Every structure is written in C-alpha cells, then in structure tokens.
Amino acid sequence: MSDSLITIVAILVAAILMFAFPLMSIADRNDDIAQTAVSAAVSDFVNTVRSEGKITEDNYSAFRSKLDATGNAYDIEMEVKVKSSTIGKKNAWLSASSVGSSVYYSEYTAQILERVEGDTHTYPLKEGDIFSVTARNQSSTLAQVIKNAFYSVTGQGTQIVAQASGVVQSTGK
Amino acid sequence: MKLPNLAVIFIIIILPLSVVLSTYMQLQIDVLNQKEELSTRLLDATYDGILSFELNSLSVDNVEGHSVKSYVSDAVNTFFTTMSINMGSSGAVNTNLQAYVPAILFTTYDGYYIYSPVKTKPVLLDDNKGIAKENDNDGELLYDDGTENGTTGITDTAGKTTFNLDEDLPNSYNYMVKPFIYYSATYASDPDIGSMNFTNGDDYAIVINYSLDNHVALYGRYADGSVARTISKSGYLTYLGDDGSPTIEIASDSKFYIRGILNEAITSPDQDIASEADLVLTYSSLSKDEWIDLIETPDTNYCNGTIKSNDDGDYMGDDDYPKGYFENGGIEYLIRGKRYNSTNIINNYTEMSSDGEDHGGESIIDYTLDKERETGTSTVTVKVNGCTITDVDAKEYYLKSYFFSEWVQRELADKIKIKDIRTAYSNGTEDDLWMQNQILVNNQGIENYTTEEYLINLKENKEDNDPELDTSLFAQHKRQVIQNSIQYNLNSAISTYNDNYKGSTDFSMPAFTTDDWDKILTKVSMATFMQGVPCGTTTWGDYAIATSTNNKVFVNKNNLYFLKNEDAKSDLESAYHYVDCSKLHEEVASSTGDVYADMSFEYAYDSNEQAVTVYAVQEGANFVKYYYSEGKWYYWNGLIVDDEKAAEIDANKRQVGSVYVETTEGNALERMVLVNFVIDSSNNFHYFEYAKQDDNGYLVPFTENLISAYNPYDEKYSIEPSSSENVLLYDHMNVDCYWCMMSANYDTFDFNAETCSITNSTDCPTCEKIRKAWYTYIAKYRNNQFNMTDAIQR
Structure with missing residues (x-):
C-alpha cells in the first residue's frame, strides 16, 4: 500500500522533474532570446529615428516585424518629447532660472501612429526632440504560463520589456 | 532502476546543462546590449563632431585664411574625444581608439574629406x-x-x-585628414582626351565640379566651331525656361554701368590714352547673345577679326605704341576687345588692347550693383518668375546666374552627354567602362538614360531639367556622381587600411542604405566607422551618420527662418516660420511690408547666460519686469529691446527688491518672501509671481492681508534694494512658430502653385509676397556663399 503511494508520488515527482523543469528552463531561455531580440530591435529603431529625424512607416513596420518574429505580441509605447525652444514666453512659470531654457511637450503612441499610418507615412521630428520607445509583451509567453501554473502567481506580470530613448539629431523634414 | 532514480539521474544531467546554458545566454545578452550601447555612443560622438563643425563654421567668413579643413580636423578630434570618454577612457588619449576607426567621411558643400590612416615616412x-x-x-x-x-x-x-x-x-601610420576631394566628374566626347585637338564640331573635355545645390564649376576645353576654347568658370545653374516664359527676366530699360577705356586718337607714341570713364549701356541696346559674350566669354582666343597694326606693320602694344593703336578719335569705349559708343557696339572684334583692367565679365554686374549699393538708386530691374527682386545681393545672384546659365546653355548644352562620363585620367580603358557602368546602372530607373541624353537642358521641360529640383535628370546624375566618388574613395581608404593592418579584424566598407545616402547627399554630414572593437565574446563594428542643419556653408529650406516683415524682428508676438508654413501665410496676409528672413544659425546660437539686474517699469496700472545688463535692456524673457523702448524704460525704471512679509491666512500666521517687488504710490506691493502661467512679465499685486501691527518697511525685515538673476539673454526677439518649427508636423502650402491652397484664389497677394521673399533670401544667402566659396581654403 505505502509502496504504491510512494510510487505514485515518485511518478509525479519524476514527471515534474523530467518534463516541467526542462520545459520551464527552455521556455526561460526562449524568453531570454526574445528579450535580446526585442532590446536590439528597440534600440535599433530608436537610433534610426534619431539619426534620420523622422519616424517612417517603413521603419516602424520593419520594427514591428522584428518584434513579431519572436512569436509574442507586444505593446509598443512611443513618446516624442517635442522641444520648444521658444524663448521664455511659454515656460516662465517653471522657475526664475529657467527663463529661456527649453521645455518639452509630449506626443504619444496614438498621435504618432496617426501620422505614421496616415497620408504622409511620416512623423517628422526636429533636432533636439527626444524620442523614446518601450516594448513589453502583451501575450503571455510559455515561461510565464508555466511559472503561473507552478508558483500560482496571480496576474500576468511582464516578462519581456525593452526600453530605449535618445535625442533626435537631425531635422527630418 | 526505479523511476525516481531515473529522474534523479536525469536532473543530474539536465541541471548543469541548464545552468551552463543560462550563463551562456546571459553572456550573449550582455554582449548584445553592450553592442547596442556602443552603437548609441558612436552616434552621439558623431553628433558631437558635427556640432563642433557647426560652431566653427559660424566664423567662416569672407576672410582669407579660414580653412574648412581645420574645422573638419577639429570635428574629428571632437569625435574621438567624446567617443573615448563614452567608452570609459580618458578623452586626452585617443590612440587606443584610432586603431578601430578605418576612416571618417566628412562631406561639405562642394566636396568631401576622408580622415584615415596614411602611411608616411x-x-x-x-x-x-x-x-x-x-x-x-x-x-x-x-x-x-x-x-x-x-x-x-x-x-x-x-x-x-x-x-x-x-x-x-x-613607413609608419599617420592619422590625418586627407586632401579635399571635389564632387567632380570628367566628361569628354572622345575617351582618349590626350589626342583631342578641339577644333572640330562637338569635341569637348570638361570637368564639372558639383555641389549640394545648383552651383557648378566648369574646367576644360571645347570646340566652338573650329576654334578651341579653354574655360574655367563657375556659377549657379538656373532653369531658364523657354523664351516665352523665362524664369529670370531683365527689364529692357535696365542700365548697366561699365568701366571702359576711352578711345582717343593717338598721335604720338608717348600719349597716355588709358583714361577710364563709365559707359551706361541700356539692356535693350545689345542682343542677348551680345550680352552673354560681353559678360561670359573669356577674353582669350575670342577676337576673330583681323589684327590691326600700326604704320610700321607692328602689332599693337609694341615699343612705339605701348598703349595700343587707334585709328579714329572720338569718345568710344573699349571693353573686351570691342568698341562701344554710348548706345551700342560700333565695331565687333577689333583688337584694341590696353593696360587697363579687364572690365568685362561679371565685373560689369559687380560694378553696376556697387553703384546701386552706393547711391541706393536701382538701375537694373530683375524679375524672377514674375516677382521683382529689390535686394541687391539677390539681384547679383540672379544676374550672374542668368548669364552663366545662358552661356552654358548656348555653348555646352548640346555637347555634354551623360554617357560621356570618364575617369579622371581617361584614355579609354576599362576604368572608363567601370565608371560609366557605375553611373548608368545605378540610374536604370530613368528612361532612356543610357542613350544620348544630354546632361544640361535649361530651356524646356522644367520637371526633368531644373537643376534645383531633386527629380531632375541633372540632380539625379549629380547624386550618382557624388555617391560614386564617395563610395570609390572611401572604399579604397578602408581597404588600404585593411591591407596594412596587422590584426585579426577585417575592415570593410559597410553598404549604406538609401536613407543614409539621402542624408549624405543633401546635407553637410559626418560618417564615422568603427570596426573590430572587442566586445565580450566577439567584436563590434558599426557606422553612424550625423548631419548638420545649422551652418554657414550651405543654405536650404530649413536654414531660412521667415518673419512677416522686418519690423516684426522687434515684435514679440510674431514668430519665425518655415517658408511653407500656413501660419506664415496667415501672418503675412494681415501685415504690410516685405517678408523678412534670417538664417537659422543667427538664431540658433544666439543666447548667453548672464547675471542681470532686475528692474520694474510701470506700464499703466501694472509693473513689468525688465533686465539690465552691460548697458542693454532686455525683456523679462531675455529678448533685447530696441532703442526707443530702452529709452522709455530708462526713464521709468524702478529698482526691485525682496522682503519678508507676514500675513494672516485664516487664523494661521504665514511668513513669505516677496522676490522682485515694488511698491506703488498707494503703498501696495507688486511682486513677480513665478508660479503663474502666461504672466508676460507682469508683477502681480499682493492682495493678502498683512497681520496687524506688521510693517514690512521696518528695517528689521531687511528689504534688499536690488536683486539680480541669472538668465539667458538673446539678441533676437522672435520665437519659433509653434506649428512648423517646433513640431515639424505642420500644414504646408505651395507658394509657387497657381492656385493658393489657403485662399483658393489664383492670384493671392500673400503668396506673391512670400514667393518674392523666398526668391530674394535664398539668392541673397547663396550669393554670400558664392563670394565666400573662393575665399575659404579647403
């Protein structure tokens, strides 16, 4: 009786060790690879935009397809901080010493995409603007699914996050 | 064996594998991140380099001794310094870095530099x-x-x-900026240039130096009928249009001043005849061809009349008659071997010569326009696409460009074919074919390109032939030539370095994308290459391209900042716009006077931080804040005020100070400091409230109740009589347009279109004004640049 109980437990343990553990390990590696690919894609995209001074539909869709190639769905958040070098006028409220320095106003993913996917297929930027992109996975990866099952983690959690930003270096229009 | 045992063995095998794998993966990720980081740093360092060039280029002026090359060297040094610091080593020593940089490309207005290691003794x-x-x-x-x-x-x-x-x-390596390479190409009717004598028909061998815009320089020889001519001239090529609707029009009653030699009868060999006088020639008195001859035709080899001799049969200029020989007396003018009286040419191609200066050519335009600059009276009317140009510098540009373009059209347009492109030292070898293939194959997209297409045609079909349009054959060909030249020289620089480099890295030129080329071929730019940098388990290599938008060596649309009129320079409410911003159209529509433009660098680099004294000036019931520094008054936002306003401020200024006040807020006691306050005639405080938006520099009245028995004027509260701030001061009054210059996403309109897209009228006076300003300022700044191009060293 106790022997068969031990056997059942042993089979369970063995099943977990022989299947779940390697699976988790491989899924983790898979995520690492995806993370690497996503970081590279984001950083590449940001650098391209910075040096070209514009976000084009071509670049954006190339970036999207690089992300898609990892097999996950991603949330892409873009932000352009548009530099206002307008002197003093609109930014005097900040502080006495900031008169004359630059302030920024932001445009976000929806506004940017409206332009990028619109008639002009381009969102032009100018020298001095700041462009940043964050990509995080939307669908859960295999590693997340397994971990959730084992560790009973509530909520999805985010596994793959990549962020890059920088100052735009040329005026694209 | 029991199942658990199997499982344990399995784990013993898998666990180390998994650990090793994950470590390895982590290493790979680290390496990749490091590579991305390095790429970003390379881009930043390159940008630093181009900024250094921009700042230096502002001092490029019409002064001998300035050298673009030294600015490029400085840009390269800046790049190395920034890159060294970025990579964690001292900026002072960049030799560690140099070995990884096979070349740096720096393109300027009319040519480019390559920085690379060169073997020298x-x-x-x-x-x-x-x-x-x-x-x-x-x-x-x-x-x-x-x-x-x-x-x-x-x-x-x-x-x-x-x-x-x-x-x-x-031999040893020296890292240096190699000599300037022009954007040039050789064109010759015969591959074997050495064998040509340029005396029959279509013979020509000409080198064309291109530039980022429509400026070209031409050198070489060509056959004018049976006469061989040598040329060396440069100018801006403008699309001329057909005779019915010319781009540039010179009014027929325009008067040109020409400094001429007076033709007097000579009776004795000692007589001094070289007295000079102004000839005023009306434009209509000569034909267009005669004008082109007068202004553009080189002196040498042109006079084809008979050579006159003096009584002894000697040629003019001999010992007996050193100043020349003249048969007839009377007031006549000798210009470029032709005799003129006050209305027109009276004798073509006589061989009068003199010791005087050469008064023909473009000096006629200079002399005429100098008169206009001196007297302020215009004698020449120039219209560009129907707009009358009033600015003298712009006129100079259009007049010179007009005659140059007409001359090129007359003499060379039906000679230079694109397929005649040759290598520099051509003798019809394989190199030639290679060069042609490079240029021709790259242009497959253009119809009939490989046939007998002529390079220049300024008379018909504007879309295809206007050198200023990116889509024209000329512009596309120019880009191919430049691209080809850069590719060839950069490749050879990098591969030469590779051949001599004694390390494991294989240096090679990366393939630029179309977007990359676009940047290089349209702007002043800097491209840096790094290869073989050790990075974790592997090596890293990348390139970066940075372009310059604020410099003094090249004018394009984005470099010109437009204002509704010149008075708007001192009007805080008007903004700088790009020429095609619809907001400019709005502002111009409701203003008077000519539209005005500045170049971007005048604005972009115009600020300095200073400690200033703060004053308040009473304007109505309000007090407004002004700054005073080194004898000049500035608005509260750092912009300089004009003289009239300054005098007004001077008369009404009041010092401001800071003071402690104690107020009752409900029942609580509140102590606060009022910075920059003044007290008005009824003893009320006015102070500058920084938290308030859009206050336009107004000091707001202090309305809270002071606690009873509190007297802020009491000495113990230490009113400080003056106050100073550190602020950025500007010489320019105007702000960026919120729509065009700030966001770059703006509604454009085409000021050249027949129907104005804003007013929907075919004859929009606002468009007309903007058009005129555009033609004026682009020409004005290009003309300054033209004059500067000769003065700077490369």
Whole structure:
C-alpha cells in the first residue's frame, strides 16, 4: 500500500522533474532570446529615428516585424518629447532660472501612429526632440504560463520589456 | 532502476546543462546590449563632431585664411574625444581608439574629406637643418648627414641635409585628414582626351565640379566651331525656361554701368590714352547673345577679326605704341576687345588692347550693383518668375546666374552627354567602362538614360531639367556622381587600411542604405566607422551618420527662418516660420511690408547666460519686469529691446527688491518672501509671481492681508534694494512658430502653385509676397556663399 503511494508520488515527482523543469528552463531561455531580440530591435529603431529625424512607416513596420518574429505580441509605447525652444514666453512659470531654457511637450503612441499610418507615412521630428520607445509583451509567453501554473502567481506580470530613448539629431523634414 | 532514480539521474544531467546554458545566454545578452550601447555612443560622438563643425563654421567668413579643413580636423578630434570618454577612457588619449576607426567621411558643400590612416615616412622638416629621419634603433629623430650611417644623407648647396627617403626609412601610420576631394566628374566626347585637338564640331573635355545645390564649376576645353576654347568658370545653374516664359527676366530699360577705356586718337607714341570713364549701356541696346559674350566669354582666343597694326606693320602694344593703336578719335569705349559708343557696339572684334583692367565679365554686374549699393538708386530691374527682386545681393545672384546659365546653355548644352562620363585620367580603358557602368546602372530607373541624353537642358521641360529640383535628370546624375566618388574613395581608404593592418579584424566598407545616402547627399554630414572593437565574446563594428542643419556653408529650406516683415524682428508676438508654413501665410496676409528672413544659425546660437539686474517699469496700472545688463535692456524673457523702448524704460525704471512679509491666512500666521517687488504710490506691493502661467512679465499685486501691527518697511525685515538673476539673454526677439518649427508636423502650402491652397484664389497677394521673399533670401544667402566659396581654403 505505502509502496504504491510512494510510487505514485515518485511518478509525479519524476514527471515534474523530467518534463516541467526542462520545459520551464527552455521556455526561460526562449524568453531570454526574445528579450535580446526585442532590446536590439528597440534600440535599433530608436537610433534610426534619431539619426534620420523622422519616424517612417517603413521603419516602424520593419520594427514591428522584428518584434513579431519572436512569436509574442507586444505593446509598443512611443513618446516624442517635442522641444520648444521658444524663448521664455511659454515656460516662465517653471522657475526664475529657467527663463529661456527649453521645455518639452509630449506626443504619444496614438498621435504618432496617426501620422505614421496616415497620408504622409511620416512623423517628422526636429533636432533636439527626444524620442523614446518601450516594448513589453502583451501575450503571455510559455515561461510565464508555466511559472503561473507552478508558483500560482496571480496576474500576468511582464516578462519581456525593452526600453530605449535618445535625442533626435537631425531635422527630418 | 526505479523511476525516481531515473529522474534523479536525469536532473543530474539536465541541471548543469541548464545552468551552463543560462550563463551562456546571459553572456550573449550582455554582449548584445553592450553592442547596442556602443552603437548609441558612436552616434552621439558623431553628433558631437558635427556640432563642433557647426560652431566653427559660424566664423567662416569672407576672410582669407579660414580653412574648412581645420574645422573638419577639429570635428574629428571632437569625435574621438567624446567617443573615448563614452567608452570609459580618458578623452586626452585617443590612440587606443584610432586603431578601430578605418576612416571618417566628412562631406561639405562642394566636396568631401576622408580622415584615415596614411602611411608616411617619419620625417621632420626643419628650415635650418633640413630633414630629420628616424633612427632605427630607438625611434629618435636625428639630423643625419649620412656620415654615420652610410651615404643616404646628402648636404645640399644651402647646407641642409636631405635624405633619399624612399630607400632608407620605414613607413609608419599617420592619422590625418586627407586632401579635399571635389564632387567632380570628367566628361569628354572622345575617351582618349590626350589626342583631342578641339577644333572640330562637338569635341569637348570638361570637368564639372558639383555641389549640394545648383552651383557648378566648369574646367576644360571645347570646340566652338573650329576654334578651341579653354574655360574655367563657375556659377549657379538656373532653369531658364523657354523664351516665352523665362524664369529670370531683365527689364529692357535696365542700365548697366561699365568701366571702359576711352578711345582717343593717338598721335604720338608717348600719349597716355588709358583714361577710364563709365559707359551706361541700356539692356535693350545689345542682343542677348551680345550680352552673354560681353559678360561670359573669356577674353582669350575670342577676337576673330583681323589684327590691326600700326604704320610700321607692328602689332599693337609694341615699343612705339605701348598703349595700343587707334585709328579714329572720338569718345568710344573699349571693353573686351570691342568698341562701344554710348548706345551700342560700333565695331565687333577689333583688337584694341590696353593696360587697363579687364572690365568685362561679371565685373560689369559687380560694378553696376556697387553703384546701386552706393547711391541706393536701382538701375537694373530683375524679375524672377514674375516677382521683382529689390535686394541687391539677390539681384547679383540672379544676374550672374542668368548669364552663366545662358552661356552654358548656348555653348555646352548640346555637347555634354551623360554617357560621356570618364575617369579622371581617361584614355579609354576599362576604368572608363567601370565608371560609366557605375553611373548608368545605378540610374536604370530613368528612361532612356543610357542613350544620348544630354546632361544640361535649361530651356524646356522644367520637371526633368531644373537643376534645383531633386527629380531632375541633372540632380539625379549629380547624386550618382557624388555617391560614386564617395563610395570609390572611401572604399579604397578602408581597404588600404585593411591591407596594412596587422590584426585579426577585417575592415570593410559597410553598404549604406538609401536613407543614409539621402542624408549624405543633401546635407553637410559626418560618417564615422568603427570596426573590430572587442566586445565580450566577439567584436563590434558599426557606422553612424550625423548631419548638420545649422551652418554657414550651405543654405536650404530649413536654414531660412521667415518673419512677416522686418519690423516684426522687434515684435514679440510674431514668430519665425518655415517658408511653407500656413501660419506664415496667415501672418503675412494681415501685415504690410516685405517678408523678412534670417538664417537659422543667427538664431540658433544666439543666447548667453548672464547675471542681470532686475528692474520694474510701470506700464499703466501694472509693473513689468525688465533686465539690465552691460548697458542693454532686455525683456523679462531675455529678448533685447530696441532703442526707443530702452529709452522709455530708462526713464521709468524702478529698482526691485525682496522682503519678508507676514500675513494672516485664516487664523494661521504665514511668513513669505516677496522676490522682485515694488511698491506703488498707494503703498501696495507688486511682486513677480513665478508660479503663474502666461504672466508676460507682469508683477502681480499682493492682495493678502498683512497681520496687524506688521510693517514690512521696518528695517528689521531687511528689504534688499536690488536683486539680480541669472538668465539667458538673446539678441533676437522672435520665437519659433509653434506649428512648423517646433513640431515639424505642420500644414504646408505651395507658394509657387497657381492656385493658393489657403485662399483658393489664383492670384493671392500673400503668396506673391512670400514667393518674392523666398526668391530674394535664398539668392541673397547663396550669393554670400558664392563670394565666400573662393575665399575659404579647403
């Protein structure tokens, strides 16, 4: 009786060790690879935009397809901080010493995409603007699914996050 | 074996594998991140380099001795310094970095520089001692006359030591900016240029130096009928349009001043005849061809009349008649071998010569326009696409461009074919074919390109032939030529470095994308390459391209900042716009006067931080804040005020101070400091409230109740009589347009279109004004640049 109980437990343990553990390990590696690919894609995209001074539909869709190639769905958040070098006028409220320095106003993913996917297929930027992109996975990866099952983690959690930003270096229009 | 045992064995095998794998993966990720980081740093360092060039280029002026090359060297040094610091080593030593940089490309307005390691002999020149050579043993430089080490040293007649450098000295690398390479191409009707004599028909061999815009320089020889002519001229090529609707129109009653030699009868060999006088020629008195001859035709070899001799049968200019020989008296003018009276040419191609200066050519335009600059009275009317140009500099540009373009059209347009492109030292070899293929194959997209297409046609079909349009054949061909030249030279620089580099890295030129080329071919740009940098388990290599938008060497649309009129310079409410911003159209529609433009650098680099004194000036019931620094008044936002306003401020200024006040807020006691306050006539406080938006510099009245028995004027609260701030001060009054210059996403309109897209009228006076301003300022700044191009060294 106790022997068969031990056997059942042993089979369970063995099943977990022989299947779940390697699976988790491989899924983790898979995520690492995806993370690497996503970081590279984001950083590449940001650098391209910075040096070209514009976000084009071509670049954006190339970036999207690089992300898609990892097999996950991603949330892409873009932000352009548009530099206002307008002197003093609109930014005097900040502080006495900031008169004359630059302030920024932001445009976000929806506004940017409206332009990028619109008639002009381009969102032009100018020298001095700041462009940043964050990509995080939307669908859960295999590693997340397994971990959730084992560790009973509530909520999805985010596994793959990549962020890059920088100052735009040329005026694209 | 039991199942658990199997499982344990399995784990024993899998666990280490998993650990090793994950470590390996982590390493790979780290390496990748590091690579991305390096790429970003390379881009940043390149940008620093181009910024250094921009700042330096602002001092490029019409002064001898300025050298673009030194600015490029500085940009390269800046790049290395920033990159070293970015990579964690001291900026002072960049030799560590140099080995990874096979080349740096720096493109400027009319050519480019390549920075790369060059093999040179380690020698030192000394005016007194001669040439020193490096001692093989310890690398020390020695002046060696050869007595110690054999016979390589020779003492020349001046007592200096020279060496036969080829034999004796080892080569070593020196990192340097190599000589300037023009954007040029050779065109010749016959591949074997050396065998041509340029006396029949279509013979020509001409080098064209291109630039980022429509400026070209032409050198070479061509056959004008049966006469061989040598040319060396430069100018801006403008699309001329057909005779019915010319782009540039000179009014027929325009008057040109020409400094001419008075033609007097000569009766004795000693007589001095070289007296000069102004000839005023009305434009209509000569035909267009005669004007082109007068202004554009080179002196040499042109006079084809009979050579007149004096009584002895000698040619003019001999000992007897040093000043020339004149048959008739009377007031006539000699210009470029032709005689003119006050209305027109009276004798073509006589061979009068004189000791006077050459008064023909573009000096006619300069002389006429200098008169206009001096007197303020315009004698020449120039219209560009129907707009009358009033600015003298712009006129100079259009007049010179007009005659230059007409001349090119007349003499060369039906000669230069694109397929005639040759290598620089052409003798019809395979290199030629390679060059042609490079240019022709790249242009497959253009119909009939490989046939007998002519390079220049300024008379018909504007879309295809206007050199200023990116879509024209000329512009596309120009880009191919530049691209080809850069590709060839950069590739050879990098592969030469690779051949001589004694390391494991394989240096090679990366393939630029179309977007990359777009940046390089349209702007002043800097491209840096790094390869073979150790990075974790592997090596990293990348390139970066940065472009310049604020410099003084090249004008394009984005460099010109437009204002509704010149008075708007002192009007805070009007903004700088790009020329095609619809907000500019709005502002211009409701303003008077000509539209005005500045160049971007005048604005972009115009600010300095200073400690200033703060004053308040009463304006109505309000007090407004002003700054005072070094004898000048500035608005509260750092912009300089004009003289009239300054006098007004001077008369009404009041010092501001800061003071403690104690107020009752409900029942609580509140202490606060009022900074920059003044007290008005009814003893109320006005102070500058920084938290308030859009206050336009107004000091707001202080309304809270002071606690009873509190007296802020009491000395114990220490009113400070004056206050100072550190602020950024500007010489320019105007702000960026919120729509065009700030966000770059703006509604554009085409001021050249027949129907104005804003007013929907075919004859929009606002468009007309903007058009005129555009033609004026683009020409004005280009003209300044044209004058500067000759003065700067490369």
